[in-house]
Amino acid sequence: MVKDIGELTKKLVQEKFGGIVPKWEKFDMKGTPVLFAKDKNNIYILKGNVIYVQKDGTGYMTCYKCGSDIQSITQIVSLWLKGYNVAGGSGKTKEREMPYCPKCEKEPKKHDVEFSNAA
Numbered sequence: 001m002v003k004d005i006g007e008l009t010k011k012l013v014q015e016k017f018g019g020i021v022p023k024w025e026k027f028d029m030k031g032t033p034v035l036f037a038k039d040k041n042n043i044y045i046l047k048g049n050v051i052y053v054q055k056d057g058t059g060y061m062t063c064y065k066c067g068s069d070i071q072s073i074t075q076i077v078s079l080w081l082k083g084y085n086v087a088g089g090s091g092k093t094k095e096r097e098m099p100y101c102p103k104c105e106k107e108p109k110k111h112d113v114e115f116s117n118a119a
């Protein structure tokens with residue numbers, strides 16, 4: 001049983017990359033920093049303690065740990081401004097699709113807040 005992301009990553013490297021650690025690149029997935037690596041067929045996305053496997057050229061992802069289809073939830077993001085003594089809501093919101101594994105991860109919050117500096 002895979003206990004943590006270190007073991008999971010090792011397993012992935014053994015299975016998919018013949019034991020050679022791939023070049024993990026940083027990527028911002030809708031505000032969540034992730035790492036990704038590619039082989040011939042797939043893209044592997046390291047996010048928190050899970051790895052998503054995406055068949056290259058499709059948007060379809062599965063969980064490397066448990067094999068579940070990756071679901072996504074629509075988050076409403078309130079855009080807040082920083083720059084004064086206190087942060088304040090700008091009154092604006094946006095929506096974003098947040099992927100998650102229904103087995104390995106908690107369902108993401110339906111509401112989130114994003115801060116930006118006041119101009």
Ligand SMILES: [Zn+2]
Binds near residue numbers: 105
């Ligand atoms: Zn999973």
